[in-house]
Amino acid sequence: MSDANLHIEVPYVTRVEGHGNIVIDMRQGRLVTSHLEVVEPPRYFEAMLKGFPYSDVALITSRICGICSVGHQVTSLKATEKALDITISEQTVLLRKLLVYGATMQSHVLHVFFLAAPDLLGVPSVVPLAATHPDVVKMALRMKKLANDICDRLGGRTIHPNRLVPGGFTKLPSRADLEWIRDMLVKQMVPDAKASLALLKKLAPKFPAFERETEYIGLASPTEYAFYDGKIASTDTGLVEVDDYLAMTNEFVVPHSTSKHCRHARSSYFVGALGRFNNNHALLNPLAKAAATELGLKPVVKNPFLNTAVQLVETFHVVEESLKLIDILLSKGIKEEKPAVPGKLREGRGAEATEVPRGILFHDYTYDNRGQVVKANCIIPTTQNTQCIDDDMTALVPWMMDRDMSKDQMTLTLEMLVRAYDPCISCSVHFLDVEFLE
């Protein structure tokens, strides 16, 4: 390897959201370039929000992403409510959590089966899987449909829910809706998740056995595996309040990416399923904990490829958590309540965070005394992960060369690495050809 030359360009990484290129350049054994180029144009959502009334903000920011639309909307609502001092009911919190869990199920199933599984099964996309593994594809479609239906029944739409407003819900799910969700989770989602676990256990040896220690960041709470609320936890430095998120994210720009990069205690940090798992493992629900044990996952998991496996563990967790929440809601009964409204409008600022499928998401708004946005800042998970992807690539290339991997194997492994992060590149600011130049 000491005098090796290697140049890999993957102009369009497939099975990720958005447009990113992998560039690797090694000259005479020295790694000159190893990074993910993000080439999507900025989308200016923060600037777009200026002047909009607080009632419209969550509906706009929901459009940042079609997969994490629930997460953006909930985080946005929480930040607005904090800024304007709006107090929401316990019922609203429970229903929002339930919705976040439904969206997490939907996104994790999408990633595990439709984005990552083709690599493990040796096919280029999910389409050929329908012919070779029809039962797996049918199961994955069934799981995704149910997760979408949960979001529909709670939020009014499968994507970009329209019932969530500052202070609460414009329309509440019925008791029958909750009973239906409960029934389907028990009868369909739990058995399908167990079948998925058996499948992933068989495929697990196909995850590259690459490890790189880094800092893992996610929300953490003393009472639950945090998705909806908590403090920011780092495996390196412990807990800080969400209000201090800028001290964690430390955004900076690099020449090769239109997405900003982030760093904290080290050159980069990891957010996502691994970030949550490595900070919250002890609070996993029983089925999820058993799934982690079956897959051999113990904190601190340092293999980025296993982010996908942890997503399946989290699927169990959110199903179990959803069942608990539904039982509470059913026992208390759904109460008709109007969304809470702010008192006298005043200037205010609110920063909030939610764990969306790809990691911790921050929204931060400053409002004037008319309740209109003066300043907004949204830091999405993929922005926080881009530097970590680059650092992983820098370590992965020599690791692959030490194992005498072919160029095809190296290219696939690099793509698998990017896909393991489940990146949402469009949100941070489509498709794969490979060109080798040596």
Next chain:
Amino acid sequence: MTIIGMGNPDMGDDGVGVRVAELVQEEARRGTWRKVPQVVAAGGDAVLAGACIAEDTDVLLVDAVNMQAEPGQWRVFSAREALLCREPAAGSTHTLSLSAVIEMARALGYTERLRILGVQVGDVRPGRFLSPQVARCMPAILTRIREEAETLP
């Protein structure tokens, strides 16, 4: 019967499928149809469309198409006909093409009960609107869907 509306409503006529789905839902709320189909506004989520198709029911998938016709013209294709105009499969799940979804449905054995109602687009610039030509075809499309919903078991 399930109606799946696809497309991006923020890109003019590209969102005609979602608009049709919304109009069917509005008709259902008004109680003017004797039989109301299940409606899913899948937008750009082709995998969700695939999940609906995999429920093995009669599916009419409504989407914007370019079939070199006048804007607002529409026709119902069988899944077999749609495969004839297959385009290269896109690599991103978020932009999984309609043909890729149909191919998946075919491999799973669901294409016999899948049809596509394609509407020729006129204007797909950014914005939440339908071009006048496409907007004018909405009543005829709704009539067709209502007739099918009332005829199919």
